[in-house]
Amino acid sequence: MSKNLEVALVTGAARGIGKATVERFLQEGLRVVATDIVPEIEFWNSRDAIPLFHDVSKAESWASILRDVKSRFGRLDILVNNAGIGTLPDVEEEDDAGWMEMLDINAKSIWLGIKSVIPLMRSNKSGSIVNVSSIFGVSGGFGKSAAYHASKGAVSAVTRNAAIRYASENIRINAVSPGFVKVAREEETIERAGDKMSQDILFRTPMKRWAEPSEIASAINFLAGKDATYITGVELFVDGGWMAT
Numbered sequence: 001m002s003k004n005l006e007v008a009l010v011t012g013a014a015r016g017i018g019k020a021t022v023e024r025f026l027q028e029g030l031r032v033v034a035t036d037i038v039p040e041i042e043f044w045n046s047r048d049a050i051p052l053f054h055d056v057s058k059a060e061s062w063a064s065i066l067r068d069v070k071s072r073f074g075r076l077d078i079l080v081n082n083a084g085i086g087t088l089p090d091v092e093e094e095d096d097a098g099w100m101e102m103l104d105i106n107a108k109s110i111w112l113g114i115k116s117v118i119p120l121m122r123s124n125k126s127g128s129i130v131n132v133s134s135i136f137g138v139s140g141g142f143g144k145s146a147a148y149h150a151s152k153g154a155v156s157a158v159t160r161n162a163a164i165r166y167a168s169e170n171i172r173i174n175a176v177s178p179g180f181v182k183v184a185r186e187e188e189t190i191e192r193a194g195d196k197m198s199q200d201i202l203f204r205t206p207m208k209r210w211a212e213p214s215e216i217a218s219a220i221n222f223l224a225g226k227d228a229t230y231i232t233g234v235e236l237f238v239d240g241g242w243m244a245t
């Protein structure tokens with residue numbers, strides 16, 4: 001195995017944006033550790049894409065992934081903190097369990113991920129972390145999905161905070177914040193919310209269409225890699241113009 005080949009870890013890599021990101025990284029010649037909580041992750045089983053079971057909300061799961069990455073490669077150049085869930089309850093509909101699950105999977109995971117990879121990146125004197133946040137970390141959206149909005153607000157905030165903490169160690173930390181992306185889970189959620197939300201999404205998105213997962217993967221690839229070596233602490237909206245309105 002070449003010592004010089006860059007290694008990336010992508011969470012939530014079985015489906016959607018994570019899957020598209022692994023595909024893009026493989027095209028770019030990276031070696032990828034693709035992790036997820038679902039068994040479908042096993043289809044990434046090649047010389048360059050290694051599937052591992054990983055619950056991003058659990059510290060012990062991160063510890064086990066990092067042991068594995070360290071023993072296989074001895075380095076980690078890129079982390080994409082992508083895994084996440086979405087739900088619909090508004091402030092009054094949400095309950096304790098829903099709030100805590102959302103914050104654990106979408107926000108605590110980002111802190112755990114950054115904390116877990118920093119020692120290995122530090123030993124390599126460089127690294128790049130891309131956190132997948134959302135326009136809903138900033139925009140109030142449709143007044144639904146209160147816990148989701150809170151979780152993504154946390155992702156965007158910790159991105160800026162950690163970027164400052166590790167900038168002088170040549171470890172860059174940025175966020176990509178998608179608008180609406182054509183993945184099965186999101187389409188099902190919107191279907192549950194009803195036709196009105198579906199129509200409102202297109203009405204409020206200036207480009208009048210949803211993104212393809214590959215369009216989010218392009219932005220992740222840009223921020224993760226060598227074309228962005230002086231960029232840290234930014235949140236790049238990939239949203240068909242939503243945040244400009």
Ligand SMILES: NC(=O)c1ccc[n+]([C@@H]2O[C@H](COP(=O)([O-])OP(=O)(O)OC[C@H]3O[C@@H](n4cnc5c(N)ncnc54)[C@H](O)[C@@H]3O)[C@@H](O)[C@H]2O)c1
Binds near residue numbers: 013135181
């Ligand atoms: N699809 C959109 O419109 C959209 C918009 C904005 C932000 N995002 C964000 O993009 C990211 C990827 O979502 P997606 O749209 O591709 O959805 P997706 O459901 O297709 O993929 C998410 C993946 O995360 C995995 N996952 C869930 N909980 C996990 C856990 N505890 N540990 C490890 N893996 C876990 C799932 O198994 C799944 O494979 C999420 O952070 C999501 O919030 C998506």
